[in-house]
Amino acid sequence: MAGGGSLGSGEKQRRGKEGKRKKKHRVGFRLDMTPLVDITFLLLTFFMLTTSMITPQTMELSVPPDLDVPIEVKQSELLTIRVRFDGKLFFNMGTDEPSKVTLEELKKLVVAQNVALKNKCIVVLKSSGEAPYGAVVQILDKLNSAEQSIIRGLKDAGINERNRKFTVAPFEKKDAEDIGGL
Amino acid sequence: MSKIKKKRVGFVLDMTPLVDITFLLLTFFMFTAKFKNEADNQQKFVIKRPQTQADTAKLPEKDLVTIKIGIDTVSKDTAYYLSMLNEQDVASLADAMQRINFPGANPESVVYKISDSLWLGKIIERARIVNPKARFALDADRRVKYRYIEVAINEMRKKRATTFNFVTEKKTGGL
Incomplete structure (x- = not known):
């Protein structure tokens, strides 16, 4: 780094003054690096403090394109999860009465139902328009994390394939009435 | 006592290794630093992203259409803010939006603030035409009502x- 700045050219220019000034021998040339280090540290601290290492993550979701053909499903294989306006969860199988669940219970329930119905369970998520988006994403996240347990459960039951059947359905007035008083 | 103590005048320390490492770190941080783009500068709201576990994927770095759904910090109303990532897409979209007379569209437009589903549909269509490969990312505040998300999805x-992708944040601590 600390190489001599002028080796050849400098001597030629000063030829005239050669007699007066004694040529300094450049051995162990030293450069004061303090200002350089100062600035470098300043920049380093700036970049270190402004860099955010956490990049946002994403959760992928695929929805079917708009189909006008309704798909018929068996009520007994339908697991409905409903989110009320205040973010509270309700779940019911088929035409059963909806009951209140927490996020943690929901994961166990979904795993149990999927394994019991041997891959045929269809999970429907219906969310009230007033529910906070964060609550809905939390459910999706829980369902995603339940997948591993489901696959393990199915493997124990002798099924090696997993067909995930999950859908988001619009929240209707009837849904609001069903869970409104609970 | 036989050794004569050297007087420390003009003490010199070899700073070369220090400078080497410092420059190395400096270059690293300079190259990894990501600066706010034009779209972020115009933003008048803070997005508190929903928190999820760490099993999710990363956001693509190009070919992306971001739809932010935020609550304005002053007026408290929810609106959609659409922007595209690729520079040529931004220009093409600005061009397309002017042609369909989007209110307030000009050649320098980067972010489009939309508050109704009709315009949202139109702008999504334009964005799809401008870059058919682009993926959509929904970056919404976790306090936003689900109704707005549903409209965007539809x-x-x-x-x-x-x-499409939901932009989330890694859950820190706890579960």
Whole structure:
């Protein structure tokens, strides 16, 4: 780094003054690096403090394109999860009465139902328009994390394939009435 | 006592290794630093992203259409803010938006503030035409009402953008 700045050219220019000034021998040339280090540290601290290492993550979701053909499903294989306006969860199988669940219970329930119905369970998520988006994403996240347990459960039951059947359905007035008083 | 103590005048320390490492770190941080783009500068709201576990994927670095759904910090109303990532897409979209007379569209437009589903559908369509490869990312505040998300999903679905991403944040601590 600390190489001599002028080796050849400098001597030629000063030829005239050669007699007066004694040529300094450049051995162990030293450069004061303090200002350089100062600035470098300043920049380093700036970049270190402004860099955010956490990049946002994403959760992928695929929805079917708009189909006008309704798909018929068996009520007994339908697991409905409903989110009320205040973010509270309700779940019911088929035409059963909806009951209140927490996020943690929901994961166990979904795993149990999927394994019991041997891959045929269809999970429907219906969310009230007033529910906070964060609550809905939390459910999706829980369902995603339940997948591993489901696959393990199915493997124990002798099924090696997993067909995930999950859908988001619009929240209707009837849904609001069903869970409104609970 | 036989050794004569050297007087420390003009003490010199070899700073070369220090400078080497410092420059190395400096270059690293300089190259990894990501600066706010034009779209972020115009933003008048803070997005508190929903928190999820760490099993999710990373956001693509190009070919991306971001739809932010935020609550304005002053007026408290929810609106959609659409922007595209690729520079040529931004220009093409500005051009397309002017042609369909989007209110306030000009050649320098980067972010489009939309508050109704009709315009949202139109702008999604334009964005799809401008870059058919682009993926959609929904970056919404976790306090936003689900109704707004549903509208956005339905509009994207109508325009055949059936796979999209929810931008989330890694859950820190706890579960």
